[in-house]
Amino acid sequence: MSLHQKSVAELSAGLAAGEFSSRELTQYFLDRIGTHDGALNSFVTLTAEQALAQADVADTTRKAGDAGPLTGIPVAQKDIFCTQGVRTTCGSRMLENFIAPYTATVVRNMEQAGCVMLGKTNMDEFAMGSSNETSYYGAVKNPWGVEQNLVPGGSSGGSAAAVAGGLAPAATGTDTGGSIRQPAAISNLTGLKPTYGRCSRYGMIAFASSLDQAGPLAKSAEDCALMLGAMAGFDTADSTSVDAPVPDYTATLSEPMKGRKLGLPKEFLSDAVDPETREATDNALATYRNMGAEIVEISLPNMHLSVPTYYVVAPAEASSNLARYDGVRYGHRAEGVENLEDLYKRSRGEGFGAEVQRRIMVGTYVLSAGYYDAYYLKAQQVRRLISDDFVKAFEQVDAIIGPTTTGPAFAIGELVDDPVQMYLNDIFTIAANLAGLPALSMPAGFSGGKPVGVQLIGKVFDEAGILNAAHQFQQVTDFHRAMPEGFK
Ligand code: GLN
Secondary structure (H helix, E strand, C coil): CCHHHCCHHHHHHHHHCCCCCHHHHHHHHHHHHHHHHHHHCCEEEECHHHHHHHHHHHHHHHHCCCCCCCCCCEEEEECCECECCEECCCCCCCCCCCECCCCCHHHHHHHHCCCEEEEEECCCHHHCCCCCCCCCCCCCCCHHHCCCCECCCCCCHHHHHHHHCCCCCEEEEEECCCCCHHHHHHCCCEEEECCCCCCCCCCECCCCCCCCEEEEEECCHHHHHHHHHHHCCCCCCCCCCCCCCCCCCCCCCCCCCCCCEEEEEHHHHCCCCCHHHHHHHHHHHHHHHHCCCEEEEECCCCHHHHHHHHHHHHHHHHHHHHHHCCCCCCCCCCCCCCCHHHHHHHHHHHHCCHHHHHHHHHHHHHHCCCCCHHHHHHHHHHHHHHHHHHHHHHHHCCEEEEECCCCCCCECCCCCCCHHHHHHHHCCCHHHHHHCCCEEEEEEEEECCEEEEEEEEECCCCHHHHHHHHHHHHHHCCHHHCCCCCCC
């Protein structure tokens, strides 16, 4: 098996057995990026020199007998995480030249675990999007359909394409409404959004602060367990991070599924789901039944309100978070301006793309006097109803299962002119963000030859439970082992 076909766990074993060094492994992936990224555009910035230096440190650590499971493993970081000394663009022209003076806690934690950073990955501008087409640095192609111009999903599209194409063994993503799970689903990856508060948001450029969470994108649940173990943890620099110990997520992967109750919300099986995606979900349910799990039909009656609720709450928070990019405090500054107002207007007009401007306008509107009660306050109330639906459901079941998306990847350009259709990509993922729950997507089959995923939503802080369930699924299926033609 070639190195890019191996999982993080397999690469970790290879490093431990001395089959290759971290420097060799890192050079291998840098070469893969050199050969294949021209077709994908998954990286915005490469950090080859720094990566090789980190690899040498990892090799030294290993010689000294101090290696952990991730020591010397190359990873890609979504370009939303601040990295000291390395440009952080957040997919925007606004931050084209931004070099953060500090490193995000998640990245720092991974460095401390011995990970090697290959570079920063492309993403939808300020993480707003589902296709990576809103990036100032160009669209990203899904390795599962380069000729067909398939999108890798978004907003963590560069991370998804890099891992799916074997240009990095694993990558980080962020998920505000589905940005880890939707790209994972349509790029044949396993991706996990942890419980809100599990990973520190310090140094992760804010989109909608009450929803944003960092998490891993990788080939398997086991790899996500290893990655999350390094990423997670309490951080005094993020008041919303939770002071609870980080379990060893790999320790419980082998627990049997027998007697486990998985809830299937009837709202997840709407006519909007394409027949082959539905079939993949049905097959996954059958697989779990064969393993001794019980499938229970449940209802999340307010599910249909999650997209409209999100598109009030998220833009509201974004309009406030993005106020700092005014050409004075942060970001692109327009030239030849006439006065202060002109500076603000032109800097923001030039620095932000159309989708970001749309969100800022919607967000400002729903927060404005006279509309606040009708939109923002109402959305907060509905958000509570959606959360309460989950509380009730989890009285009956251990985890919730359903399709991650309504169908497979679409082509670049197909949905850009129809924002509402684009927003519906996250119809099954957004509710977990609104309720703060952990959720993952795992490969479950194909629709028209294109990958589709199944989502597992867990109880609060039960990342271990859904990782375990996904790992068990991956012990008896091999969808997650499939790699796209041209990248095998
Ligand atoms: N696609 C959603 C949006 O555009 C979610 C993005 C995300 O999770 N960052 O807002």
